[in-house]
Amino acid sequence: MTLPIASIISSAIERVQQQTVSAALVYTTHERWPLSLTQLFPSSPLRISILDSSFNPPTLAHLALANAPNPFSLPSDYDAKLLLLSVRNADKLHQEGDAALFQRAEMMSLLATRIHHNNSGSPPNIAVGLVNEPTLIAKSSALRRFLHDRLAELTSNPSYSLSIQFTFLMGFDTLERVLAPRYYPSEGEMHRMLGIFLSQQGDDARIICARRFVDGRDGEIDSLPGAKPYLETGR
Template sequence: MHHADCEAAIRRIQHGTSSVELVLSTTPTWPLTSAPPSASGSPLRISVLDSSFNPPTLAHLALALSPPPAPDHTPYDARLLLLSVRNADKQLKHGDATHAQRMQMMGLLAQDMAPANVAVAIMDEPTFVGKSAALLAFLRARFATSASRDESYTPKVQLTFLQGTDTLERLLAPRYYGSLENMRAALSRFFAADGDDSRVVCARRVMANTLEAAEAAEVEQRALDTMKDMGILEKVSFINIGDDKNSFSSSEVRGKIARGDESWKAMVTHGISQYIEENNLYRPL
């Protein structure tokens, strides 16, 4: 992924000439492959890891490659790394990697996911319900214009959003929807079989001390109570991606780099470590 191509894609998104930009894919027909769907009539299952990727860590990689949770072990047909250039909580700050640099690091992460059927995309949509609707519309248009398959082939798509517990808490926060009633209506469309039929898989974080662990358990319980109250409990699954990786965070990587602590290199892939050093990212001026 060339930097100029990334910048051009960002401009198209920010100027509103495109809702979703697919900037990299391992197959030209992504999310489809040369093989037919796993079962006739079954949905095309796509996992979506939406993150700020500032920078991508081994925790991102483990979550991006995580299998579907029990009891449904049907493999994902495709995977997507997604960056929104407008985040509901995080604004681009001085010293952060630019969106173009993050896209290039996402491309390196996609290489480490081989042989998975994976793509990298960007959009300008801060909420998960908005991302779900935009991605489904993009995929319907992509299938309709595909020259590699019968035009009548328009598979039903089921998106599974992979996220951390902190992100799940934001998904269930009324302040992002304007009101509790708006949130209930939006999430009903997001999860309903006759709506988006999307799913959420949440990775539990490993906390450094007992107090943090207790706070994390409290956050998870609040989320479970909210989901039970809304009747969407079966639409959200919790997984563990390994104690050694689940404690890694992008903010910790940035902090270690700023302090000159070289142990950050063990928290990212080799390719991303090289990219960070070559571009002198996250170091104090």
Template sequence: MPLSPSYAGDEMAASRASIMALLHRLQNGLSHPPIEIVHLPHSRWPLPKSPPNRNTLQVMVLDASFNPPTLAHLSLANTLPSCSNKKEETETMYTNDIPHYDAKLLLLSVRNADKALKPGDATHMQRLHMMEIFSRHVTHHNNIQHSQELPNLAIAIIDEPTFVGKSSILQTFFKNWFAATPHNPHYDIQLNFMLGFDTLERLIQPRYYGSQEQMLTSLRKFLSPGPEGDNSRVICARRASSSFSATFGHSSESTELALVQEFIASGRISIIDIEEDVRSYSSSEVRDTIRRLGLESREWRKLVPNDVATYIIRENLYSTDPYPETM
């Protein structure tokens, strides 16, 4: 049986042994499907406090390395559906309500397609601690009247490197959850993956799929409505100093993006603007700045939430050169 995740109000540090056990289960192929929930806001997640009068739950998924989580990640996590869905769909989904996601998920993969754990990186445990700290800044509504309302947010780990695979695993997880809780209302799930443009470029690289034909077949299942598809969406943040239009037109990457034009045209892949002052922030910039200037520098601290910075200093993260010169 899966171990019980921590619930809102629990100190994550107090559940360190439980988290280590979850990581062990996942990395040793004992989790079926290969996902473990580390933190839940309540036992009925993904259902919100007030279940919507719709057939589909909108779940935002922020899948990242969180090495460390930055203010750019936070801007993505706090993006509203009205910024990423077509107007008519948003009105259908959120009639007489402030647009919001029904549930949010911070997802950490223990096996990435091209990001193996490097010397000097935060461990999976440290990243999960930073994710818990980071989650305190994620909002339910970007609206002052709802600023104190806690988001319906969970934290999970998954053993799958690709977005296509993660989507399939998450859909299986949710179907199993609803089947195991017949007393709860049943909903279809639409997954809304939030990511940066560099990650989007990896998503649409044929080399990760074997061929261009296999890539398109996989993406069609990933991004098509159910029941044939996984009913997922991809919402991508525009690059800093980007020349991309809202439909990715007239860009230097137009050849690559032309391969997935069908998904862009249908709105299954869309691009959004996040705050200009955080658009260029990246985890690698945090790590590189600490290695160059040290933890005492203020340069890197402006890139992350204050309490994440405090954790980085306390854990002495990223201050060691992962590739020291040898004599």
């Protein structure tokens, strides 16, 4: 598929900013994303990895995360992959010299062409998407609404239902924000929301975090306040 033209990106940014859609795609490797191009009946749950970042700019670290295999179901890969950019950031305000949203979407589309599918012989199943939500759980909810509508459209079946399992890929700094009570109404509400988000009986989501090495020291995930109960459940 050719890279998206300027009008596609501009229109997607505008629709997401105006919240006329819960999410928008600006690039896909084929028209059936997130479904497979070759499988008539997709697996359930449909396993989608999501690399959510500000992509200012996309880096080799982003590429390494996106290309990493699925450790929850080795040797199998994810069924689909998504690079996700929010037009509304919870922390980072636009600074002079930062790439514009339009430029980031273009660079993410270029990055998507470097992402491979770890299942031998399977064609890539990658997309670049936009949302207008600042927090992880809100982004997940917006994507679920969007994918419900997209799957209904792809299958020409308004009642089509498929279990979807998100795995969010992130760096250590992002994980710190996920476990920070300041992004939630209260600490108790944070644990309630994360409990649903990461529970098999709830949203059935997972988080994979790259370790951070600073001055030769390893940033230990289990040292993060609030991380222990989710580490114990393997989520």
